[in-house]
Amino acid sequence: MFFYVQGGEKMRITVKIGSSSLTNVNGEIDKEKMIEHVQAIAELKKRGYEVMLVSSGAVASGFKQLNYATRPTTVKGKQAAAAVGQSLLIKTYIELFHYFDIIPAQILLTRDDFTNPKSFNHIFNTITELLERGVVPIINENDTVSIAELTFGDNDLLSAYVAGFLHADQLIILTDINGIYSANPSQDPTAVKYDKITELTPELFGQTTSEGSSLGTGGMKSKLYAAEVAGELGVACFIGRGESKDKLTDIVDGHGDGTYIQLDVEKSMTKKRQWVALHAEPAGTIIVDEGAKEALMNRGKSLLPVGVTRVEGDFSAGDVVNVYCGDELIGKGRVAYDAKTLMGYKEESGETKEIIHRDEWVQIGGILHGND
Numbered sequence: 001m002f003f004y005v006q007g008g009e010k011m012r013i014t015v016k017i018g019s020s021s022l023t024n025v026n027g028e029i030d031k032e033k034m035i036e037h038v039q040a041i042a043e044l045k046k047r048g049y050e051v052m053l054v055s056s057g058a059v060a061s062g063f064k065q066l067n068y069a070t071r072p073t074t075v076k077g078k079q080a081a082a083a084v085g086q087s088l089l090i091k092t093y094i095e096l097f098h099y100f101d102i103i104p105a106q107i108l109l110t111r112d113d114f115t116n117p118k119s120f121n122h123i124f125n126t127i128t129e130l131l132e133r134g135v136v137p138i139i140n141e142n143d144t145v146s147i148a149e150l151t152f153g154d155n156d157l158l159s160a161y162v163a164g165f166l167h168a169d170q171l172i173i174l175t176d177i178n179g180i181y182s183a184n185p186s187q188d189p190t191a192v193k194y195d196k197i198t199e200l201t202p203e204l205f206g207q208t209t210s211e212g213s214s215l216g217t218g219g220m221k222s223k224l225y226a227a228e229v230a231g232e233l234g235v236a237c238f239i240g241r242g243e244s245k246d247k248l249t250d251i252v253d254g255h256g257d258g259t260y261i262q263l264d265v266e267k268s269m270t271k272k273r274q275w276v277a278l279h280a281e282p283a284g285t286i287i288v289d290e291g292a293k294e295a296l297m298n299r300g301k302s303l304l305p306v307g308v309t310r311v312e313g314d315f316s317a318g319d320v321v322n323v324y325c326g327d328e329l330i331g332k333g334r335v336a337y338d339a340k341t342l343m344g345y346k347e348e349s350g351e352t353k354e355i356i357h358r359d360e361w362v363q364i365g366g367i368l369h370g371n372d
Contacts, residue, residue, distance in 0.1 A: 012050040012131070014168040014235075015041065015248065016159035016226075021174050021241075022057040022089075027064045027071060029057070034092055037174075039245035041136060042100040047249070050131040052166065053104075054139045054159040055093070061085030082143035093138055103135045108142035114161065114279040117318075124271060127166055156226040161278065164233030165271050171230045171237045172251055173223050179240045179259035180224065182207055197261045200228045227261045229278070234268025237261040270359065276332055277362040280320035284313025284339060286355070293325040296356075297363050303333065303356040305345040315339050323356070331363035 017037055024030040044051050059078050062085025063071050072078050090106045097104045107127065113119045130137050141158055156173065163171040183191040197204070208220040220239075227237040238251050240258010250256055269277070288296070292307025303323070315321055316338045323331050333356035337345065345353055 010048055010050065011169045011252070012052070012166065013044060013248075013252065014052045014054060014159055014163035014166070014171045015044075016054040016155060016171065016173045017056065018155070018173075018175055019056045019060040020176050022055065023060045027060050029061050029088060029092055031092070035096060036243070036245065036247075038093070038096040038100070040242070040248040042097075042102060043245055043249050044252070045100070045102060045134075045136070049252075052127065052131070052137050052139060052162060052168065054155050054162060055089065056140065056155045057089050058082040058086040058140055058143055061088050079144045079146070086140065086144070089140075090138065097136065104138050105130050105135050107137050107139045109139060109158065110142050110146050114275075115281060117275060117280070120165075120275050120279065124165060127162075131166075156222040157229065160226040160229040160233070160235075160237075163230050163235045164269070165274050167268055167271075168235050170252060171227070171235050172248065172256075173226065173237065173239045174247075175220075175223065175239065175241060177220065177241065178257045180204070180208065180220065180261075194259050197259060198264060200224065200231070200261070200263070228263070231261060231263035232265060232269070233274060234265050269362075272360060273362050276320055276334055276360055280332070280334070282322045282332060283319035284311070284315035284321045285324060286311055286321050286333075286335070286342075287324045287326070288330075290325060293330055296323070296358075296361060297330060300358055302354040302358045303361070304352055305342070305355060308342065308355065311339050311343055313339060317341075321356075323361075329364060331361060333362070334360035 021037070022030065022033055041051050041053065059071065059081045062081035062083065063077070065084045065088070066081055068077065068081065072081055086108070090104075093104050107123075109123065113123060127137050139158070139162055141155060159171060159173065177185070178193065180194045180197065181191040182194070185191040185193075205221060205224060208224050223239050227239060230237045238256050238258055238260050240251070240256050242248065242251060242257055247256070251258070254260070286303070286308055287310040288303065288307045289309050292303060295301035295307065296303060313321070315335060317336060318334065320332055320334050322329055323333055335342065335356055336354060342355060345355070
């Protein structure tokens with residue numbers, strides 16, 4: 001078990017920086033903070049690491065420019081502030097990275113970009129190409145066009161998604177607190193900091209708070225959940241803080257001021273299965289018998305027509321469906337055939353066409369829970 005990135009080969013690091021780590025108490029961009037962050041990323045680049053930056057701060061950077069006294073709470077206020085703040089944020093990043101001959105690229109994402117399989121693949125291909133050409137992608141939620149709510153929790157969850165499907169070696173979540181504690185250290189002087197975590201239990205989640213800073217939306221619970229998602233996808237995580245241009249290299253060397261989290265996961269989940277597990281909206285339901293359940297969950301087999309007892313919904317080939325055995329949700333999978341064709345195969349004795357291939361099947365457990 002290791003808790004830091006081991007040298008000797010090219011590594012891919014995702015760094016997430018929250019609003020409070022980018023702005024001052026007035027909600028304006030803090031140039032000194034940003035200079036330090038950029039210097040620290042430049043130090044990682046000197047080592048030959050590929051770096052993706054997930055940067056919050058658009059709303060926090062923009063609301064003062066629109067004469068809001070405090071961070072807006074309405075959707076339209078947040079989106080207007082983000083429209084102004086994002087341009088200020090990226091302008092500053094471009095200026096600062098220029099000193100280190102590093103080219104940044106702006107990528108703004110929404111939930112829909114992950115839900116749509118074509119968009120999902122385009123994101124992967126674009127970011128991969130940028131990394132291979134030495135560019136630092138700067139990723140943020142596109143708050144200005146996000147529907148209804150700003151849903152990524154100050155980008156904590158977004159950073160886990162990005163780290164996971166781009167198979168990063170480590171996710172570094174920078175915050176104002178130096179790690180995960182047994183209680184709120186500002187309220188309980190007996191609170192103990194966890195240096196290393198290998199299992200994220202309900203008790204541990206119960207010890208953390210959902211409250212974010214006045215300039216952001218994600219509290220420590222949000223960061224812990226992001227670490228869980230990243231961990232289940234095979235990415236080690238660090239939550240904490242740092243100072244100076246060496247803070248990120250210190251973290252990857254195992255000397256960071258925070259908590260290292262690495263779950264006991266045998267291997268990373270493929271991009272295809274991540275989309276099925278985390279992003280696709282189920283378009284229907286397939287009910288299978290006990291034999292099919294055993295084959296899917298314990299023997300690594302694909303789903304064949306012989307194991308299907310019932311089909312619900314008018315889904316198409318390529319859609320994702322929930323799979324039940326009786327009343328028990330056992331997983332999700334991407335179907336090779338539409339509902340009508342599937343039922344035709346079901347009625348043909350001995351038909352061996354694969355309804356859900358094992359590479360596009362995800363069973364209940366870990367990041368895919370029974371109440372999804």
